[in-house]
Amino acid sequence: MKKILIIGAGFLQSFMISKAQKMGYYTIAIDKNPNSIGFKYANEYGVVDIVDENACLQYALSKDIDGVITGATDYGVLSAAYVAQQMNLPGLDYEVAKVIKNKYLVRRTLYENKVDDISQYFEVNNLDMLNEVRDNIKFPVIVKPCDGSGSKATKRVDTFQELISACKEAIDSSLIGKALIEDFIKGKEYGVESFIYNGEVYVLGIMGKHMTSPPDYAELGHCLPSYLPIEEQVKEVVNKAIKSLGINYGAVNMDVLVTEDNRICIVDIGARMGGNLIGSHIIPMSTNTDYMGIIIQTATGGPLELTTQNEKINVVTRLLALSPGIVNVLPDFAKIKKDCQVELYHQLKVGNEIREYHNNLDGCGYIVSVSTDMQKAVNKAEKAKILIDEGIIRA
Ligand SMILES: Nc1ncnc2c1ncn2[C@@H]1O[C@H](COP(=O)(O)OP(=O)(O)O)[C@@H](O)[C@H]1O
Ligand SMILES: [Mg+2]
Incomplete structure (x- = not known):
């Protein structure tokens, strides 16, 4: 064994x-x-x-x-x-992993290799450094911890005053004490899941992302397929990014912004299967790819056996981003699940505090909805979310 x-x-x-x-x-x-x-x-x-x-x-x-x-x-x-x-x-090259864990190094690699054209990016590890960049910055920018995740301490910034507080927050929440300042890109967000094996890049899925409204930039859910007309161009950019970073093996999860004029900007790369049920549910349910299976099998020296179906099933997820309060009575989850025909996962217990939703850590669970029709899948997920939120009696 x-x-x-x-x-x-x-x-x-x-x-x-x-x-x-x-x-x-x-x-x-x-x-x-x-x-x-x-x-x-x-x-x-x-x-x-x-x-x-x-x-x-x-x-x-x-x-x-x-x-x-x-x-x-x-x-x-x-x-x-x-x-x-x-x-x-079998594993990801350790030196490559070190680059990927630093959003500044990733950004620099992507720009230098002409994967995209985000030319404004600075790494800062103390607030004094801001004086050096002060005269060069073109707002708006986004500030985030260089090694952040789950959208923690990620802020859009429009003035120098805001930049100081955003950098402080990002540096404080970074394990390596570094913040990245980069161009703010206005666009629609997509998630891309890929698997790399023997130098070959397999794009397993391009998902539409449902995000919070500014000033927060946190995930609220995904849908697959994305129905993005320029999926092929996105795949090309993703391929180029993976090659320029030297990712030799394994699962890769990306956040991509696509502007109105179809500029494709990769803003986040993780050298691992996506969170928020992407790897465990969304990819396998929609594309029939045994994603976790191929990760496990190839990691132990086995061959890559990839089977994907061209016809994708509509899968929609929603994070349980709920109204804040202390839980006094839980809703009837079984009834909601049955009435809305969705899968539910949650960690809620009586006495728990539900925090206002600002980042992934504030989520209380997930809804997974499937349909032959995308709008129906969205509606079922949204309805279940409302019923859960309204069904909770708060202290
Ligand atoms: N350059 C940018 N322009 C606009 N929005 C951005 C930019 N970078 C990140 N974001 C937004 O912030 C979110 C979190 O940033 P990201 O780099 O993905 O960090 P995390 O590792 O926390 O997921 C993204 O999903 C996106 O919505
Ligand atoms: Mg991200």
């Missing part, structure tokens, strides 16, 4: 862990949180901080694993690449 190490054992990784187990692997999961929900699905688990690359390696060596994966989180990407490199297992 092959042994696979899954780095991260939260809710979104629990699907990978149970998938690997169903495929007949001996699954070992690690996470810093001793109460990780994913531990339930693993044959064995360890309480290990997944950003601590050496701790992950020592643990992996002690278990003599055959493969290592992470997914749906940026925190495990460097450790997975490091363990794979040190143990000579």
Whole structure:
């Protein structure tokens, strides 16, 4: 029985862990949180901080694993690449992983390789540096932590005054203490999921993204297919980005902005399967690609067996971005699920605080809706969300 190490054992990784187990692997999961929900699905688990690359390696060596994966989180990407490199297992090149983990280095690589034309980008690690760039900045810009995720501390900025506070927030929320300032791109947002194997890039899906209104830039849901008329051009840009960054292997998740005049700008790249149910639900349900299956199989030295159907099924997700308050009574989830014909996942319990939704961490769960008609899929998901929100009695 092959042994696979899954780095991260939260809710979104629990699907990978149970998938690997169903495929007949001996699954070992690690996470810093001793109460990780994913531990339930693993044959064995360890309480290990997944950003601590050496701790992950020592643990992996002690278990003599055959493969290592992470997914749906940026925190495990460097450790997975490091363990794979040190143990000579299939994985993303560690040096490439280091570049990808820094949005500034990614932005610079994309610009220098003419993947897109976002020419304004600065990296700052203290507020004094802003005086150096003060005279050169053309507003509006977006400010974000160089190693951020889940849209935390991401702000559009129109004045120098705002720039100071946005940079402070971004630097404070960055593990490496760095913020990226770059051109603000006005456009519609899409998510692109790809898999790279033996130098070949397979674009598995281009999703429409449903986002919060400014000043927040947080995900509220996805739809696949995107019905974007210029999907082929997006694929070309994605291919070029992957090649210029030297991504040699594995799953890649991107956020792409497409402007009114069809400029295609990649604003975020994660060298791992997408979160928010993209990898576990949206891609396989819509395209019939066994996404987690190919990640698991190739990570343990197996061949790539890719089957996708051309006819895509409409899949829509909504994050449970709910009205704030303390939960006193939960809604009748089973009834809502049945009435709206949707899948529901949530972590709500009586006594929980629902925070105002500003980033991914404020979400309380997910709705997944499927239909032969995209509008119907959207309507079912929206209706379920309203019923859940209205059904919660708050203290
Ligand atoms: N250059 C930009 N122009 C406009 N919006 C942006 C830009 N960069 C990021 N955003 C918005 O902010 C969101 C979060 O930024 P992103 O780089 O994807 O960070 P995270 O790693 O937190 O997902 C994006 O999904 C997008 O909506
Ligand atoms: Mg993003």
